[in-house]
Amino acid sequence: MENPAIKVRRQINYWRPVLQKTVTYREVELNETVKIRRRQISVKHCYWVPLTADLADMEAYLLPLDDPDWNTRRDWQNYRERYQILSGAAVKKSRTTYGLSGREMAAIIGISHSSLSEIENELVLQSDEQDSLLRLAQNRLAFAALVRKRRASLTEAFDEARYRAILAKVQA
Structure with a gap:
């Protein structure tokens, strides 16, 4: 079942050393609300979901595998822009x-x-x-x-x- 709030950006083949095989993922994007210093901001986050997974079960796949801090950096960047905090x-x-x-x-x-x-x-x-x-x-x-x-x-x-x-x- 597809979730209309989730936008599929691209398909990625990623070598998983622990599994000793390449796994295919969908890189998905969705709007989420995060709280930074008691302030809420809406940010587009990206996640990798195995191609075989149901996008309705997104909660099971919370981090991009190649850059786990990507969403956090994006949150801070948006916070800096919204509240004019120096980079x-x-x-x-x-x-x-x-x-x-x-x-x-x-x-x-x-x-x-x-x-x-x-x-x-x-x-x-x-x-x-x-x-x-x-x-x-x-x-x-x-x-x-x-x-x-x-x-x-x-x-x-x-x-x-x-x-x-x-x-x-x-x-x-």
């Missing part, structure tokens, strides 16, 4: 525009270096507060003001000479 590439571009290291940028924003790296590589979705601070980096005057305001924490994290070098980079 990891935009965050990295702001940082590199000033010539700042990841540790310097993270210290200015007030997050860990690993958190900034995860944001830049889109492994996590930054909070609204983090996004607001990261957006300041897109405005040279506002970002320089933030660096000046955070002088005490930056000189504690680094030293006075490095703080002056950071401030010079963002004011240039």
Whole structure:
């Protein structure tokens, strides 16, 4: 029995090492509602369903076999677009525009270096507060003001000479 809400995109032959054989799948697409940070968004998800399976039993096949994170990345991408959250590439571009290291940028924003790296590589979705601070980096005057305001924490994290070098980079 076919489900009209499910759109078949293509047929895929995929080698299954555990089974030691090639299995044929239908790549299907359907609209689903997901919740991200208490907000619901509608997103098109893709799944692989064995050619022999009934599409009415979709719940049994929840992940694309070749890229299990594909739907999650798509959810976050749609969330970023809908709520105007900076992409990891935009965050990295702001940082590199000033010539700042990841540790310097993270210290200015007030997050860990690993958190900034995860944001830049889109492994996590930054909070609204983090996004607001990261957006300041897109405005040279506002970002320089933030660096000046955070002088005490930056000189504690680094030293006075490095703080002056950071401030010079963002004011240039």
